[in-house]
Amino acid sequence: MTTRIYGIRHHGPGSAKSLRAALDEFDPDTILIEGPADADPLVALTASAEMIPPIALLAYVAAEPAKAAFWPFAVFSPEWQAMQWAAEHEVPAKFCDLPASQTLDIKDRHREKGDPLEDLAAAAGYDDAERWWDAIVESTSDAGTFDALNEAMASLRESTTIDERTLQREAYMRQTMRKALKDGSERLAVVCGAWHAPALNQLGPAAHDARLLKGIPKTKTSLTWVPWTHSRLATSSGYGAGITSPGWYHHLFTETDKPITRWLTKVARVLRTEDLPVSSAHIIEAARLTETLAAMRSRPLAGLSEVTEATRAVLCDGDEVLLELVSARLVVGEKLGAVPEETPTVPLDADLRAKAKTLRLNQEAAARKLDLDLRKDNDLAKSRLLHRLRLLGIGWGTVTASEVRSTGTFRESWTLEWQPEYAVAIVEASMWGTTVLAAAEAKVLDQANRDDATLGDLTKLLEKALVADLTNVLASLLKLVESAAALDHDVAHLLAAIPPLTRTIRYGDVRGTDATALTRVTDSLLVRISAGLPSAVTSLDDDNAAEMRRLIDDAHGSVMTRDDHEASEQWLTTLHSISHREDVHGLLIGRIVRLLRDADRITQQDSEARLSRALSVGAEPAAKAAWVDGFLSGGGLLLVHDRQLLRLIDDWLSGLGEQDFTDALPLLRRTFGSFDQGERQAVGQAVRDPNNDNKPTTATTLDEERGKTATKAVLEILGVS
Structure with a gap:
């Protein structure tokens, strides 16, 4: 029996290439990969053509979905390539790290302090561990580098204190290796982080590992695959095992022929989209500079630092803003993966995927604008879906100011940006129902029936339910609003309820909603406001006067926008009755006088x-x-x-x-x-x-020639011949 330990760097293209070469050479009959052992049933899905990295294993506590963890993989991740090699050669692949059931519910997770690679980088004269790894390892694909790395890591571990959690993880890996050998493996390959490799070279007595693992608590967990993004692989996202340049690493792994020239071509393409004059001559000169810098630094292949310096000097003319643009678009990049439909998921997620597919709403990592015309059935359905998701705490879409000039209520603009973390939000929201509609209705009713729900809260919920087309809960919400309005004697609460109700009435027609009941409730609130406002504005201090002014402003705008003569007359009469009083704060009187003047009431x-x-x-x-x-x-x-x-x-x-x-x-x-x-x-x-x-001055003479020129230009703009 032969066992080979391959210490890799997570998300390293050089490690991935070296690993593929080493596996071809060793031809193992079993592969163990660092990752949660309870995810083994999901490994088979990696063979699907619909599984497109970047993707991630998602594990969450069944009773508390907010307690979750991700294990991301990119196409250039060595672990992903190990799974792909296993699928291509029909070799069993399994995860060998501590199960998620034994790690998710741990309150105090000990982590190693610092990066042990920094010592190796410093010894080699580098001030940054990632630059050192990129120069020494990622620029090569030699299968022989694993032995050298294992030796270097063994030396580092001798002078480093290993924390208890790491020791437990390594003990579990060794136990998994023992089981694989016992099950008949003759050529066992183990793929793990380089830091753990020396601890797996010698299995040692099993009893010691059993003692380390004894007593680790377990919790019930669920696991699945979810799409991931390159930006979430970046260190800047807060990912502990992140890298600074996922887009660059993806390029290095996928572009084996002339990678530097092809990369600089991509940079030029990005700059050209910003209308910058970048020619093929720029690319040639940048490539020459890159090769020169690599030769001066005795590097076998130019790395990201050389390419970045050449990009700054030649393609960006020293402009750091342009360099940051290239970094965001290419060095980090924004690529969203995909998982096959048969991936295990909660019913709510399956319903969301089906509806998004029907409406042709693609989950994309990059933000994009979506302008909807609510008079069109398909656009209206998209709007309702996005509003329902917002009610469930899934912020795929954000309502934004429309770039389409329109004064109607039938326009709605969104910014769509899918975040991998929404996978957890979907799991959390699944407690409310198995479909997006049912879950949104259940959550709205739950919020509406809470003891601390105010009239303002209820009217806002009513507005959200309308735009989300939650028809099954509208009647219940209206009854709750009416009951709350009848019992609430606080004029400030009544004023706060007017704007959402008025917006609901205004947008009801375009969405095909019967606003009769809403109008009745709004009119009854306005009557009570008119009766109570004169006494509510008496003897207010500065802070309360400022808050009352805001409420009056919002209510005034809503009432006047509604454009109902009786409602407007009632409201303006109430304001006029207050405007003459001496016992009201000047902030309110001044504002009321201004509103009455603007309304031509005075x-x-x-x-x-x-x-x-x-x-x-x-x-x-x-x-x-x-x-x-x-x-x-x-x-x-x-x-x-x-x-x-x-x-x-x-x-x-x-x-x-x-x-x-x-x-x-x-x-x-x-x-x-x-x-x-x-x-x-x-x-x-x-x-x-x-x-x-x-006042504008009036011209004494008319210049007919200039007038004709201006008229002609206007007609051309309007498309009138």
Whole structure:
């Protein structure tokens, strides 16, 4: 019986090539691979043509899916190549590390401190362990490197304290090796991290390993394969065994003919997509520089550092921003793997895959825009699916501002970006149901029936249920909203409920939803708000006044957007009744006066007279500043166009004493700081030149030739002949 230990680096293309050569030479009859032993039933799936790396083993605690772990594999991972070799040669392959059932539920996981490869790199004159490994190992594919690495690691281990968890893992690997030999293996190959290789060279007594493994707790776990991405293999993602350049490693492994030239060609292609002038001459010169740098450094093949320096100097002209673009697109890359349909999964995941396939929604790692027209059945179905997933905590899609100019409610824009971690979120969400629809409905009802659910919470849930088309729960949610509204006497809660209900009514038509019941509830809330708001705004401090202003602003916008005459009239009448009162915080009165002015409920002269009274001598400076803040919040163009208003505020500010100005300054700074830059510039110009009313001058003569040219250009833009 012969046993060979192949110490590799996880996700190393050089290790993968060397391993393939070594396996061809050794021709083993059994292969053991570092990985959770309870995943053995899943190894057979790696032979499927539909299994496309990068992929990962996912293990999670059945009772608590949030407790999960991933074991990623790329096409250039030595472990993946070992599984592929086994499948091609019909040789059994098994995992040999501690089962996930014995590692997932451990609260205190001891990890080795530091990277032992750093000592080897430092001894060789490198300041970075990955650069050393890339130069010494990844640039070659010699099967003989394994013996040298095992010897080097053995020397390192002699001066390093090994933690208990590592010792237990290695004991389990040795026990697995003993079992394979006992089962009749004559040529056993073991593929493991280089750090563990010296510990597996000699099996030693089994009793010692049994003592190390005794008493390790177990928990019930489930395992499956899930798609993974190159960016999640990167060290920057937080992956402990990550690498800095998965895209580069993938290229090295898959492009065996002229890898440097082909890589630089890819770089040029990326830069050309940004409209940068990169020619074939640039590529040739960059390739020459790369080879020169490798020769100067006595490297058998140029590595990433040489290629990066050549890219910076020749293709990017020293521009670090462009170099970062190349790094993100190519050096790290964004490639999403795939798993076969027969991969074990929870029913919810199977339903999601089926629906996504029907709707032609592809899971992609790179973010992409999706503009939907809700008048189209297929687009409406996509919208509903994405909204249901958001309710379940699966953020595949994020609603974004539309790039399609439209004032209608039938447009909806999303940014889609699939993250591998959503596999865990799907497992967690499966507790609510076996389909996306059933799970979303069950979760919404659970949230709605909680004891601490407020009226605002319920109305937001109602809005989300509508856009997700959860028709089976809408009736229940409406009853809960009506009950909560009848029992809730807090005007602030009633105000908070108006915007989501109004949006629900507004979007109900395009989504084909009957909004009659929603209208009834909204109207009843507005009646109660109109009755309770006058007393609710009395004697508020600064913080509560600011919060009430926000609620009034949101409710006002919703009521006016609804465009219902009776509702608008009722709301504006309520605001008008409050605007004359002296016992209401200036922040609220100023805001209400501004809203009434914008709605043409009071005249320009009336609003100016009220501002003049508010800035009279009898009021405190802070109260005056609060009134101004309320009146001007939301935009400064009013001051540009109403010079009388500007003069009132300017005269008041000019007349403030030093201490009064200091007291009012923070609030005024917040007010004017909310204006955009153009508005602030226009207000400043108006103060500097009070005699200029900004009215456009009228031309005394008409230039017909210029007019014809402009008209012709407009007609061409509009496509009118």
